Amino acid sequence: MATQSAPVTEIAITEAATPAQQDSQRTHSLRHDALLVLVTLIWGSTFLIVKNAVRLSGPFTYLTLTYGIGSLTLAIIFHKRLRRITRTELVSGLILGLILFTGYALQTIGLQYTTVSKAGFITGLSIPLIPVFAFLLLRQKPSQGAIIGFVLSLAGLFLISFNDKFNLVFGFGEILILGAAIAFALHIVNVSRLAPNVDALNLAIVQLTVTSLLSFSVMLVAREPFVMPSLAVWGSVLFMGVVDVAFTLSVMIWVQQLVSGTRAALIYALEPMWAALFGVALAGDKLSTFALIGCGLILSGMIIGSVGKIRFSPGKT
Numbered sequence: 001m002a003t004q005s006a007p008v009t010e011i012a013i014t015e016a017a018t019p020a021q022q023d024s025q026r027t028h029s030l031r032h033d034a035l036l037v038l039v040t041l042i043w044g045s046t047f048l049i050v051k052n053a054v055r056l057s058g059p060f061t062y063l064t065l066t067y068g069i070g071s072l073t074l075a076i077i078f079h080k081r082l083r084r085i086t087r088t089e090l091v092s093g094l095i096l097g098l099i100l101f102t103g104y105a106l107q108t109i110g111l112q113y114t115t116v117s118k119a120g121f122i123t124g125l126s127i128p129l130i131p132v133f134a135f136l137l138l139r140q141k142p143s144q145g146a147i148i149g150f151v152l153s154l155a156g157l158f159l160i161s162f163n164d165k166f167n168l169v170f171g172f173g174e175i176l177i178l179g180a181a182i183a184f185a186l187h188i189v190n191v192s193r194l195a196p197n198v199d200a201l202n203l204a205i206v207q208l209t210v211t212s213l214l215s216f217s218v219m220l221v222a223r224e225p226f227v228m229p230s231l232a233v234w235g236s237v238l239f240m241g242v243v244d245v246a247f248t249l250s251v252m253i254w255v256q257q258l259v260s261g262t263r264a265a266l267i268y269a270l271e272p273m274w275a276a277l278f279g280v281a282l283a284g285d286k287l288s289t290f291a292l293i294g295c296g297l298i299l300s301g302m303i304i305g306s307v308g309k310i311r312f313s314p315g316k317t
Contacts, residue, residue, distance in 0.1 A: 032255045036267040039248045044274020046244050047119050048283055051111045053236035058224040059108045062237065063215035065229070067104070069241030071208035077246065078201050085202045092195040093206025096187060100207050101214040103183030106176045113173025117285040118160060120275025121295045122177040127269070128153040128305035129185035137189055149305025152297045159294030200253055208245065269302040 054062050075082060111119050131146035142150075157178075161170035195203055219226070229237065256264050276295065279285035287295065 029259070032259050033263070033267060035251050035255050036259075036264060037270060039251055040268060040270040041274050042244055042248055043271045044120060044276075045278055046240060047111060047116045047123075047275045048278045049236050049239065050108055051116055051119075051283070053233050054108060054112060057227070057229050057233045058219065059105070059112075060215045060219035060222065060224050061226055061229070062233070063101075063104055063108060064212050064219060065237045066212075066240040067208045067215065067245065068212035069237060070245030071205050071212060073242050073246040074201065074205045074208070074249070077250070078205070081199055081201055082205065084199070085206075086198065088195065089198045089202045090206060092198065093203050094210055095194060096190060096203070097207040097210025098214070099183055099187045099190060101211040103180045103187060104211060105215070105218070106183060107180035110173045110176030110180060113171060114177060115285040115287075116279030116283050117276040117287055117295070118174060118291070119177050120272035120279065121160060121298045122157065122174060123181050123184070123275075124269070124272040124298055124302050125153050125157060125178070126181040126184040126188070127265070127302045129182060130188055131305065133185055133189045134192070138193060145304050149301040149303070151301070152304065153301030156294040156297030156299075156301060159290045159297065161294075162288065162290045201249075204249055266303055269299060272299060272302070 050062070107119070107123065114122075128146065128149040131140075131142035132150060134140040135142055161174070191203075218224075252264075272295070276285070276287075280287075
């Protein structure tokens with residue numbers, strides 16, 4: 001879900017600028033925001049795409065193809081960078097790829113046992129979890145906003161686990177998705193710890209390659225039956241590999257050089273909302289009143305907790 005993004009800087013509209021320059025800056029700022037919103041829209045759509053595609057192929061077959069195509073696409077586009085890849089990028093990418101694979105594997109399997117809407121919001125818990133792991137692993141004291149965001153998200157997770165009759169409905173799928181959220185949070189924190197001064201794209205390519213290779217290995221060990229994917233599966237794989245992986249990562253790294261980490265993090269919080277909309281509109285998901293309130297609390301926790309997460313430059317691969 002996440003890679004280390006490029007350093008970010010704030011775009012400021014100053015009084016010293018002429019009216020024409022101010023209008024130009026505002027226009028560029030809106031375009032950058034629109035691109036990041038498009039990125040979150042793509043992310044939100046992938047929950048439904050993965051859920052439907054894995055029904056037609058094994059989960060690890062799907063992961064192998066998707067992240068193999070994603071890493072190959074990036075390697076072709078940025079092959080000149082790969083020529084300068086360092087040992088640090090390879091070692092760090094291997095470690096981070098293992099964590100990333102864990103998150104993707106849990107999420108892909110978990111989606112088969114829960115709704116798209118719930119999966120989107122539970123995955124979003126990775127944002128308020130980041131300051132928690134940053135404190136445990138890096139001894140970085142969380143901000144007040146991060147603490148509030150974490151508490152709100154926990155309350156939301158509690159409510160999302162109950163139906164209208166207040167019966168517990170937090171099952172196997174929800175547990176796996178929660179595990180994925182924990183893995184994604186650990187991934188971002190470890191990016192900050194292991195690779196502070198590396199090429200972000202090289203690191204991303206190594207991680208995606210590791211994810212694909214580990215998925216292939218598990219597919220063989222688990223004896224997951226391999227059947228030639230249908231056209232529908234290939235369409236999903238190509239969309240995920242080229243658009244969800246290569247396109248969104250490239251856009252994020254470019255845009256986050258021009259906008260602040262806070263602004264980007266707040267826009268990224270839109271992802272579970274898109275996932276819920278796709279789930280309700282296209283998959284027929286139904287959320288209880290308690291779950292709706294819980295989703296609202298998780299979203300609030302993500303937004304407030306984003307303030308405590310700026311230093312990690314959130315992103316997704």
